[in-house]
Amino acid sequence: AQSLLSLFEKPYSEVTTPRANESIVFALEERPVVVTRVGTRPAITLPKRPDADPSRLGTATVVPRGSAFSFFVSTHRRAAKDLCDAFMKTTGVQDLVQFAARVKGVVNESLFIYALSFVILHKKELRNFRLPSLVEVFPQKFVPVEHLIKSQQEAVRRDENEETQIVIEHGPDFSSSAIKPEHRVAYWREDYGMNVHHWHWHLVYPIEMDLIRDRKGEIFFYMHQQMIARYDMERLSVGLRRVEKLENWRIPIPDGYFSKLTVNNSGRAWGTRQDNTYLKDFRRNDFGLQPLDITELEVWRSRLLDAIHQGYMKNPNGDTIPLSDDVTSGKRGVDILGDTLEADADLSPHYQFYGDLHNMCHVLISFSHDNDNAHKEELGVLGDPATSMRDPVFYRLHKFIDDVFQAYKLTQRPYTMEDLSMPGVVMNQVSVTSKREINKLTTGWSTRDFEASRGIDFSSPKPVILRLTHLDSVPFNYHIEVTNTEPNPKVVTVRIFLAPKHNGSGAEMPFMEQRILWAEMDKFNHTLNPGKNQIVRSSKDSSITNPTDFTFRDLDSRPMTPGTEATEFDFCGCGWPQHLLLPRGKPEGMAYQLFYMITDFEKDKVEQAQGARSCANAVSFCGVLDAKFPDSRPMGFPFDRRPPPVLLDAGVLTTADYARLDNIMMQDLTITFLADKLVK
Ligand code: CUO
Structure with a gap:
């Protein structure tokens, strides 16, 4: 498993081993492959074997090495399909690792990482293998090259005994000025x-x-x-x-x-x-x-x-x-x-x-x-x-x-009141709390460290750290009080959306203007007991976010056991970043609205085949691997269509008119941006 992870390191370096005799390991089918990170020792290229024969690769080699690979280009898609097919045909982890190690020096680097990632998502025996963050695989896709080169030079100059780490800092104001x-x-x-x-x-x-x-x-x-x-x-x-x-x-x-x-x-x-x-x-x-x-x-x-x-x-x-x-x-x-x-x-x-x-x-x-x-x-x-x-x-x-x-x-029939409502359910109260503040949320800056030296060879024995500054928000909880007026428990879907209260001109928006600004924040199922129910839900459990993408170091410390099926699977990285769950807001505070809707799970549910692996995070954006999307309503419901004529007849229609239904409620809140490092 470790060697599979190593194939993601330094995509632009040849597959190498530090000692000449280790290349023999590759020739022995029964031995695990050791693809070692290149240190300061001279690199030795692996001998080519017949199974790395380019004829097995189809058109995979048409994308030149060292140039961009674009999935939007049909010939590149074909190349990707051919390489993914070749990887999928390997039998078992060892075979994949051996084959991939040989292909690594032959095909385009981005294409290689794409195909390797693809096969990890789709090969059954690799289901609980997690992908390392793309930031560490390809730092040059995230950080201007001059920063990387500077640290490369610093790494070369460094004394071997130098204790302090090389840190490349990259923040939001590095790549452009305030002129535009x-x-x-x-x-x-x-x-x-x-x-x-x-x-x-x-x-x-x-x-x-x-x-x-x-x-x-x-x-x-x-x-x-x-x-x-x-x-x-x-x-x-x-x-x-x-x-x-x-x-x-x-x-x-x-x-x-x-x-x-x-x-x-x-x-x-x-x-x-x-x-x-x-x-x-x-x-x-x-x-x-x-x-x-x-x-x-x-x-x-x-x-x-x-x-x-x-x-x-x-x-x-x-x-x-x-x-x-x-x-x-x-x-x-x-x-x-x-x-x-x-x-x-x-x-x-x-x-x-x-x-x-x-x-x-x-x-x-x-x-x-x-x-x-x-x-x-x-x-x-x-x-x-x-x-x-x-x-x-x-x-x-x-x-x-x-x-x-x-x-x-807009050509589709509007939802009916029946589509939108849920009899027997009354929402009484909704709010969000964060650090004891009610309906006041905060954003600011945070940093995250990555090891740039996993993706780029700095010829440094010590890790080179890439410290990225990003927008972040203080976590919060949704509080929802709902009454189930019927005598039996009910399973419901709770849908939560966020939108700005005002448009660019500072005016409140009619429904049709605000309609496409509603951003999904969360969607989850809950069983309501008869009578009053208090639901508390953490922002960290959002249906769109992936709380973290794994660094190589995270993965080093949680080795995969080949062949075991993970019960929950998180798609190895798909999902909106948790740190961007909230928009920035303004330093003086900016008015937003949260829209809460409860629908009947009986109407929303989708029959899944047995054993469908659930995507632990970000179901709304990333779906469920090898299974059906778990919500039968059209995506974007209820904002994907025009309002029901009955509501329209009532005059100028705003989203608040939807909240006249018992199962829908809205709440104003303020998002304040502290232009500073965030204390969570
Ligand atoms: Cu055009 Cu995601 O970039 O589809």
Whole structure:
């Protein structure tokens, strides 16, 4: 198990052993493989064996080593599938480790880590193996290279007996100045945890991988919609307007982006984008892709919008595929739309016709600085899920994508009062408490240490620490008092959402404006006894968060026992970072609202096959591995649709009008940002 973990270390170094005779170990099938971390001793490359024969790897080698690997590029997806297939065919942990150790020096480094992570999630015997944090595997995807190089030089200069550790500090103000307003949210866009989450999300919901993931298209819509809602909350916290969709691809993109990150260890930089860059027709021939014009993107978009407004798609045989979220069997319309728009060539009803809109938008924007390879420049950060959320254009693109989904959602019938209410349940009181304060929450800064020397060879015998500053919040509890007016216990689902109380102009929002700002905070089941019930729920148990991603050191101290099945499984890293559960708020305090809703678990529940492994965290964003999504309602319920006409008839409708129902309640609260280190 240890050697499997070691394969994640130093992706840009050859697989090496410190002593020549250790390479013999690799030739003996029955012996465990020892892949030792490289110290200061000279490295020795392993001999190639026949089973590392490139013919077993399919197209996996088409992605050049040392360059970017992009899951948004179809040829790279094919390469990933071929490598994952080869890894999946290995028999047992030892075989995987031996094979992977040989492949490591042959295929693209990011692709290698992707495929190794994929196989760990999907191979039964590896189910309780946890992935190390991507921050430690690829520090250069999180921290500007100049900081890393400085410490590399320091490490070389260091006396062997020097006791103090080398610490690279990286904070929210390192990569941009205050000149451009967009940089006010840089601390959030460049947050390591959020970018790690996005990488993991695309790993657990990959496209074209021969995997059956329940409601994959729908969760693509929902998870990304929620990220936009949270981005908007963050923007309002720092006095910016809500993000505007990128829908006119013929005018310049006002905001540029310069990540200062590198793709590999040799200093190859990610592509950058100047302010006011035009999108250009794709004309590169180094990716195995056909040329693609912006016109084509526009045609795909109008076909998708036609389908949405007609209420159906057509497959290549001309059959009609109806799009509706009210289905009793088969896929919801939003699920089909997600697969078509993302797009997944295997699941789109007609990939040739509806195209590859979202993926190719990522690609065209990523290459707007060098669309024809004239400058031999690398892909921009938008091309890699581990870095794409750093760039402001990510949110403008995904706001556009979300708008297409919302256009669809508005064609659906509104929920009825029956859909929204739950007879026999009355919510009496709700509040949040944090450090004895009621309805007052606090955010500030915290730091987290990673070992950069796990991912990069600093030629240092001691660990090189990477200390990242990030937004954080003081934990809190929800208190809910509910009366069950019926004589029997009842299982219910509690749904909690957060939104800003005011829009960018400082006004309270009508329902339709606030609707897409509601961010899920938690969703859980609870059994209500007859009479009054007090529910206390910790913010740490949120349905969207992953409390921590494991460092190598954490994993070193909790070795995996191969073959044993974990009872609970946490998807090895997928989940919104706990430290970003709350938006920043303002130093003077900012008004937010919490929305609480109780629904009948009898209506929400989903029959699962026996033995479905539960994802311990972040079920709402990451689902359950090899099982159905555990909530039968459309994702985003009850905010995914227009309000019921009966409520609308009552006049100007706000979310508060929903709270007239007995099973729904709202509560105002304040979030205060202390521009200082947080004391939890
Ligand atoms: Cu996650 Cu576009 O799907 O980045």
